[in-house]
Amino acid sequence: MKTDELLTGLRNRDPRAIGRIISQVENNGPQCRAILAALDPAAMDSTLVLGITGPPGAGKSTLTGCLIRHLRGQGSRLGIIAVDPSSPISGGALLGDRIRIMDHALDPDVIVRSMASRGRLGGLCATAGAVVRVLAAAGCEVILIETVGVGQSEMDIVRLADLTLMVMAPGFGDDIQAMKAGLLEVTDLLVANKGDQPGSEALCLEMSAAFRDRSRADGIERVIQTVAAQNKGTSTLMNQINTLNARHLEIGIRATRRQQSQEIETLDWCLELLRPQLLAAIRGHEQPLDPRLRAEQLITDRDHDRQQQPQ
Ligand SMILES: Nc1nc2c(ncn2[C@@H]2O[C@H](COP(=O)(O)OP(=O)(O)OP(=O)(O)O)[C@@H](O)[C@H]2O)c(=O)[nH]1
Ligand SMILES: [Mg+2]
Incomplete structure (x- = not known):
């Protein structure tokens, strides 16, 4: 397809055109520059980018599924980026399962993309940033980026996101320690998932203590207990996301973050x-x-x- 046709397809929300455009941008294809130059930066104004991170198995994908259902219930158009920290070779194909996309495979208003974090031209932040802008231009009102662990790619994603959610679960003690060292500082909301498991209350208390100063300053609760497997806590979580996002917009944090990310x-x-x-x-x-x-x-x-x- 010619670039003009691709861009018309993007405006018309044609899934095939959107898929091709993302591939061009991801792989630095011959049409990449023309596409990027044609994107309307204002499209980002009506998009919320959420980063979802946390240790393997904490329930990120299950929770992402809950958020997708919730947001689709409200009629929002969504973009999902799943980042795999492993090699680009093993990446792509395996990632399909990580997000429970099968529920949404036929939904044209959920655009799902997998991305390996290594070997990216310009780094993950650069490539994923361009994909985020394409998804925004394709009319996605919320873009969820799921990534695993506490490494560099997570920090890159944090930089890209307007808000970062860290998903934890009882029994991940060592991971909590590792996260306290760095990621927790850049986490906006902590999701204590697997609220049906023993130890969840203790996890919530520990996390609330870590976030006490921030929550005291603006009265916004930052620790939310969920049972993603039973879709419990999703509305509360979404409320807190919206509250914090509104606050960040109001006091300029979102604008500052986006500028720094750029x-x-x-x-x-x-x-x-x-x-x-x-x-x-x-x-x-x-x-x-x-x-x-x-x-x-x-x-x-x-x-x-x-x-x-x-x-
Ligand atoms: N008991 C319980 N199990 C859950 C809950 N949420 C998710 N799980 C289970 O935990 C396991 C891991 O969930 P995933 O959503 O794949 O976790 P993840 O964080 O995306 O894992 P990776 O992508 O491998 O990092 C699955 O077996 C889920 O069914 C929950 O609230 N309670
Ligand atoms: Mg997952």
Whole structure:
């Protein structure tokens, strides 16, 4: 399909055109630049991007299924991105099961996309960011990004999301410790899933303690107990998401986050695009120096060379 046809298809919400456009953007295809240039940035204004993270098996996909049902019940059009931290080779195909997409496979208002986090040109944040903008242009009002674990790809997703939900469950003690170290600080809402299991109350208490200062400051409860397997707690969770989102919009947090996310994405692309030049410069600059000092020297030399060049 020609780019114009693809873009018309996108505006008309044609699933085939949308799928092709996402592939172009993900794989940096020949039509990618023209597509990105044609996207209306204002489409993002009416989109909420939710990041869903947490340890394997905590119930992220089950909960995502609950949120999909809830939001579809309200008539919202949705985009779902499932991020697999493993290699791009094993990625794609396996991911289909991670999100319970079968319920929604025939629903044209739920666009599901799997994405491997490694080996992405420009990094995951850069690729997923572009896919988010395509989904927004395709009319998705809520975009859910599910990712697993506490690694770099989760931090990238957090950066991309307007709000980040961390899904936990009783019996994930070590994971909680790991998350406290970093991810918890950037988590907006904590979902204590598997509320039907022993230990859930203790988990809620522990998490409430970690979020006490934030909740005290604005009166918004940030720990929500759910039983995703029985679709319990979904409405409360959605209420809290909406409340926090409204608050973030009001006090400018959402705008700041989006701006920072765009800056990082741009930086990722700068590094990606400069990579060949930099590598050539490094190879032409073989000095017996510690790599860090070599990098500093290289940059100083380049600045110096530039100043020497006639204007
Ligand atoms: N008892 C109970 N089990 C649940 C609940 N929610 C999910 N599960 C079960 O927990 C298991 C893992 O759920 P998933 O939704 O696949 O978890 P996940 O976090 O997406 O897992 P990964 O994608 O592998 O990281 C499944 O067997 C679910 O049926 C719950 O509220 N209570
Ligand atoms: Mg999952």
